Amino acid sequence: MGAHDPRAGKPVIRGNNRAPMKSKSHYPLDTAFELFFSVKKAEGMRERTLADYQSHWRYFRDWLSESYDNITLGEITQTVLREYLIYMSNGRTKYDGVDNRRLEGETLSPTTVAIRLRTLKTMFNFWAKEQMIDINPILNLKPPKKDDDEIGAFTDEQLRLLLSMPDTRSYAGYRDKVLMMLLADTGLRINEALRLTTEHIDVKGRCVHLPAAMNKNRKPRIVPISSEVMRHVFDLVNENKAYFDTHHIFVSNYGEPLKADHFRKRLQQYGAKAGIEDQVRVSPHTFRHYFCKMYxxxxxxxxxxxxxxxxxxxxxxxKYIQMDDESVRIQHAQYTPLSRLGMSKIIKRR
Incomplete structure (x- = not known):
């Protein structure tokens, strides 16, 4: 999603025809959010999480402004929240209002809706604990069900095509290929990979040491790397040293840390060039899905x-245990117990 997600058109349900249920608590919405945000920031929440709080609240706040007039925190009922859930699932256009990203007829994925609902639950649970609302309206609200096949991953052939697209004669092309190989080889999140510096790389141990501050769950972890990918990472580090004054592994042509959005755009260009953009979602996270599934x-x-x-x-x-039909057939052919018995030799026809 882009950083700005304004809405256009009419919401699913307008609030002018009926007012939400009144409550004793009348905290202004922005005041309530500012308190929540300041407390979470003081608790040491990650910058990425704080940014998500801000953007998810802005989406919800914009919808409320158009759906209900002068609504306060205590007037948000379960019905209001369910209307917003319906709106996100069915009543909006994906990337509506974001430059060059408008996709007609597409709505938010169940995963995105669930993430935004989870953020709102965190907020309302906080306000309930602080006794800023009489009743917590979000307690029994459930996210939309996800399709069983929602997790998409590259096939081996799609990955081969994608890896063959960058022009490795250029610095940016070689950097992109090394980054794609690293993501597919380790399952790293894109922000984890882009924050890597030389101090995180253990060449002899062929692994990456991720400190707790870089991990989503605030726990340190060690991520193994194959020898071939480590060799390319080492070569990229040496090339960086020759041209830039930086300890980052993945940098722009000017030596600045590579941005995730910039890499996403280049990745989409590679996907279009490879002719696979209509077959699978070409994004950094799809490499993570590929790694998990193939592992x-x-x-x-x-x-x-x-x-x-x-x-x-x-x-x-x-979730990655869920396999498509072709994967099931391959696994059956490899692991069926009769294959070890050599049945074609045992059973002889006259």
Whole structure:
């Protein structure tokens, strides 16, 4: 999603025809959010999380402004929140109002809706604990169900095509290819990869040491790297030293740390050039899906995978056990017990 997500057109349900239920608490919305935000900032929440709080609140606040006149915190009921949930799921246009990103007829994915609802739950739980609202309206509100096949990953052929697109004769092209290889080889999140410096790389141990501050769950972790990918990372570091005064691994043509949005745009260009943009979502996170899926398909155990990718909940890792029909056929052919018995030799036809 872009940083700015203004709405256009009419919301699903207008509030002019009926007013929400009144409450004893009449805290102004912005005052309530400012208190919540200042407390979370004082608690040491990550900058990325704080930024999500701000953007998710802005989306909700914009919708409220058009749907209800002068609504206060205590007047937000479960009905109001459910209307917003319906609006996000069905009543909006994806990237509406964002320059060059308007997609007609597309709504937010169930995952995005669930993330924004989770943010609102954090806020309303805080306000309820602070006794700023009489009743917590979000307690029994559930996110939309996700499709079983929602997790998309590259196929091996799609990844090969994508990796062949960058022009490695240029610095930017070689850097992009190394970054793609690293993401596919380790399952790192894009922000984790882009924050890597030379001090995080253990060449002899062939791994990355991620400190707690760089991890989503605030726990340090060690991420192994294959020898081939480590060699390319080492070569990129040496090239950086020759031209830039930086300790970052992935930098722009001017030596500044590479931005995630810039890489996403270049990745989409590679996907279009490879002709796979209509087959799979070409994004940095799809490399993470690819790594997780292929790790399990190749015989890796789920608990080791959880540690490598830094999932706080094993339930998140279990989602990658869901396989498509082709993957099931491949696994069956490889592991069926009869294949070890050599049935074609045992059964002889007359």
């Amino acid at each position: 399990l398909l190749n015989g890796g155990d789920i608990f080791t995978l959880q540690r490598i990718v830094g999932h706080a909940d094993i339930a998140t890792t279990r």
